[in-house]
Amino acid sequence: MKPDIIKKVTIRAVPAAVLIALSAYLLKGDVWTFWTWYLLAMVLGIVTMPLTGRLFREFDDKGWMFSKVLAVVVTGFGTWFLVAVKLLKFTSLTCIGVTLACGAGCLLLGKAQHKKGIECLPVNHLDLVYWEEILFFVFFLLWTYLAGFHPAAYGTEKFMDYGFMEAMMRSTTLPAVDLWYSEGNINYYYGGQYFAVFLTKLSGTSVELTYNLMRTFVAGLAFSLPFSLIYQMTRDRMGKRAAGAVGWRRYFPQITGVVAGISVSIAGNMHYVVYGQVLPFLQKLTGQEPDSYWFPDATRYIGFNPDVPDKTIHEFPCYSFVLGDLHAHVVNIMFVLLLLGLLYAWIKMVRKKDFVLGQPGTGEFWGKQLFMPQILLAAVLLGMFHWTNFWDFVIYFVVTGGVVLFTNIVLMKGQTKWILGVTAAQAAEVLAVGTVVILPFTLNFETMVQGVAVAQYHSLPHQLLILWGLPAILTVIFVIVLLVEKLSGAKHKTIFHFMESLKLPDLFAMIMGLCAIGLVLIPELVYVRDIYENGNARANTMFKLTYQAYIMFGMTMAYVIFRLMVISYKKFLKAAAGVALILLVWTWGYFGNSVSSWFGNVQDPSQYKGLNATAFLETDFPEDAAGIRWLKKNITGSPVVLEANGDSYTEYERVSAMTGLPTVLGWYVHEWLWRNDVADLNTKSGDIELIYTSQDEKQVKELVEKYDVSYIFVGSCEKNKYGENLNHELLSSLGETVFQDGSSGTYIVKVG
Template identity: 30%
Template sequence: MDWIYQTLQWYFALMCLGVVFFGITKKLFHGFFDQGYAFSKTIGLLFLSYGVFLLSNLHILPFHELTLYLLLACAIGIGYWIQRNQKKEKINWIIFICEEFLFIAALFLWTYVRGQEPSIRGLEKFMDFGFMKSILRTSYFPPLDMWYAKLPINYYYFGHLTGAVQIKLSGIPAEIGYNLILATIFAQSIVSTFSLVTQIVYSYGRKLKNAAFFGLIGTWILNFGGNLHTIYLFTSGYPAEKPIPFWEILSSYNPAKYWYPNATRFIPFTIHEFPSYSYVVADLHGHVFDILFVLVTLALLFILFTKSVRANSPQHTVRAGRDLPLQITLLGFMSAVHYMTNAFDGPIYLLLTSVFLLLIFRFSRMFVIHIGILIGSFILFSLPFSVHFKPFVTAIGVNCSPSFLTDIGKLGPFLFEKGNCQPDELWMLFVLWGFFFISFLLFIWGKAAEKYKEHATDDYIFILFTFGIFLILIPEFFYIKDIYPAHFRANTMFKMGYQAFMMMSIASTYTFFVISRHISPNTLLKKIIWIVPFLFVGVYMFYAAPSYYGNPQKTPQLNGTTWLSIQNTDTQEIIAYLNKHITGQPVILEAQGDSYTDFNHVSAYTGLPTVAGWWVHEWLWRGSADAVGKRIPDVVALYESKDIKQTRKLLKKYDVSYVIVSTLERQKYKELQEAKFTKLGKKIFVSSNGFGALYQTK
């Protein structure tokens, strides 16, 4: 039952973090029914991580446990000062207990599920784990790229930093912490969504119990839901990436023909994921880490907008005027966090915040001032990251450009590429987004039945709907240019759609409240129209999770590296030796491999930079295939060359301290010259099966 003790140890660290930052959170979420308690763990993780990130970037204090404890002490002091200078509010302990129970239940649920197959392997888990391992070895930022020796990570890694912070605070080993981080994101997203949706409904004047019911529905849609692709459960199926209209292949209930990833790759050459899929496949990418921060931003925008719109009395106007610059600065900070966590999200939430400011101030001098505060704070807070980060974006492509534009080729930031034309069929868009489109129409219908009675909460929801639809439509016309030829729209649709899904999950839940609060002859019809697609959306997790994890019958175990004991025992022992005995980040040499393979897992599992790692990934991050391409011949020469002088020169060129020879190296380099490494250094470790060896070259 080790997994239970490990989860409890992890939970205790998170609980303490939330308690320490509750005073600050309470100030930020003033007016929330739970005083922001559901967000306190996220706020604590956010501020603590940024604090150590800033101090380490400025070389004031290292990324170390003592620095984290110092920042926690400061947070306690700030929280105490806030409480002393703030009017005391009555604490409803029942609310806190219920939300904490919801968090614990969700944390243990997903820990149990993930414990059925905890491997940090497959898809891009090596990348995510490698970032965290590199960060954990780092004293001063930016951290080194584990797949490109001598250079820092050129990726948005702030989310991975928050994962590393959790690992340091809890004392849990990283290979276990990886899976607990995923469970934490799942659990914290559930309570945060619950809190936000409950507050939105509660603000309309409903009883808290009724509002909590809608809060549970909202958290189900956002965290367990998918899209209308589950209608293919009632079809004869279709070949992968060649979807057939569902009405042409209808059959009886046929789950054997349903493949859950197809819901995220339905439109050919594109990606349209959502949180529940992310939880299942368990890659800790930036968009997954950013789920929690996005919910914080949406909650802060709700507070900003509804309070500003309601500030009618002179007293409220003065208070809003005094607090507003600080609120905007905080939203600028959050946009910077989004940018550093998942770069696309920075501009998305800068724009969304600007829309709310425009509605509050219209086109006025105050609008210009507060936009300046927003953008200025975004630039300031993201600066420690931006000075080391080179964006991957090279241009803004135009989908299906007419011939007179393709003849021009490029005009300013806009790129007109011949052959890049992927128009989407309406029925496909309906399969992906139909539930949200239906919810939006029902929202308008419900408002019409109320004769468009104005309410700030309704306006907030309307903005979420329209902005979400705007994000969905962008990839129909534009795409961010990257390195992928056939999938040129994939990342744009992926990043835009992910945020649209979150926004409209919240808005669609409110739609159900709208059509329920106004009793009319059409109320039952409206509910049926909403509930039927909701059922298709809501069952997604029941097919995705069992497909990936099987029947949950095994005793969970959380160590994500145990697969090595079956398939790569030699590298498992080498990794254990390096993690135990090697400090800092000296360069290692291991076999270079293609992306999405088992190559380069030693660097990923140790955080030690290797000469060259996954080719396509570094191509994207560095902007050129030559980044790794020019190093590959050197790696081959290091392993296969008989020339001692050449080998010594290359070892010096890349400052290699340790050379790994394992089954993978023996398989890839048929002319391996292992004996030369004893002349260039010394053998310091041999695996128990004799196939793995570690050489120290200096």
């Protein structure tokens, strides 16, 4: 081997070796599960490359990072579909079998493409692939290490997220029995937790660890996927200049990609800069005691400061990753990023000079329009969003429509009839395909939406400016710059000529920025009605819409700053971009503030607690821990285990949440949202109290039989709620006491 090759291999091996050693040191015993998931994602991604490379063939890396997510979609969604239509059982063997079948299909596709001379592997950009893998490993490891300082699946909505996973781990059918409503199945967007369970079963790992690992896996991808997309957009915009760039300028695409990845995954918003940095600094200057900053304040600003009867939510990925929820909108981050990457790959394909559109109206023409693989896959993803996070279906159907419409304006040469006709046909196609693939979910799902209403409250202008002013102003400046550049002095000033003159990255960045602005404005006009209408009517609408706005804004800002600083010749635009970059980088400080507030002293690896999401039971529920673990170890299937019911976001339902075993009724507000039947919930709540407190043996037995209760748990929450009214003797007489804790008195009765 030549010395220069040996040197290059050695240089590449050092970072990888250091990271492997560092992960073993930081994660201790958890590192085996961490490595298992990393390697599983890598292998799945490699095997899926024939498909990914075909879809992303205009990308330098052929969609290498997107292949990991596409592999999860193909294998996981395929498994779910076959289980949901009752062709297969949801077991580890099924997950492995479907994955192997999908892998075999991809390999056959790769062989067929190789015979045709189609290259779907990034053989000419292996350095890029290597560094993408390194960056993904770094961020996956970073978030996994942090999770080990606060691993408990306890607080906020973690009981629900973890409970869904445990319920599906027990179930061989989907949807699983609702752990908080034993008479029905889960009636919520459970797709995110499903994918976590699918990967758990596929990898043979433990849900106690993979609850946390799934969210850190998504967090790693939340950096890597924006990096890949914005790197490619920047490189495309530089064109030939990228190949001839010297010095640090040749790294513009990489730098812009890193800025995008950080801005999406670990940045905060300008609320942190204003209230966490600027105002405390001014207070110090004037001799005042500076206000402390609590990181959730950045997500609870409109309606809270000042305090008005319009409580809203405006969260973003970093907050979610720190808090540790594994909710629908969190897991779906990697899927919406896949969709955005796919749409850009589609634009690059159809706008190539050698792309043959066909004569409008002919069979060849319609075949081209309706059988584009990127559009068909986008349709499947949008259909899947019904099940992973329905809000994202609505949001990204519009985003997809905008991309398709703007692209068709150019493809159809500005001919209005064909622009509208083709766009309408493709929209119908997307809806039809998306509707069909998700039928096993929608046919068994009762919507929680109660209509749309006009917003009665509106955000204060300065609040909107603080939260969204930076990306919105940047986007507006960018659009104005494009209009001036392309239309000033142009002979034809039409929408078609404007769109045709735009470079593809500029067009795509403009679409993302404008869509994000629209998502911010919609809650100021209308909101989706649900049970939270009294006091925080706009909260859920603003939450779900602006969450996606934040993701698109993060990538748009990174690209626009590069575009204005590097491509523009106007000094004032370069200066404006420089100021924007300073402010954007300033928001990254939110990460450090939130990490230190939530996780503690992460600089000390000895304080790492591990990834076990249930370890808190021994400290927070010492009376119940042994009983809960007994149930999890000894009970198979999903028999009903009765426990005291309570309000949402409380310690109640710790048994069902930690075991996945269904109880008669769980968190009240959640079931109210999912079922919208208050009378039924109140009846169940009263019946549970009667079982625990009634002295009428016949009545208790009838209720136990009515709800098919197999086990009755009597522990801390039951004692606190019912106190002296607990009918211990009657409960014990119903069957065999299969567990009893001698120190705490907690016991479990198996109903005879």
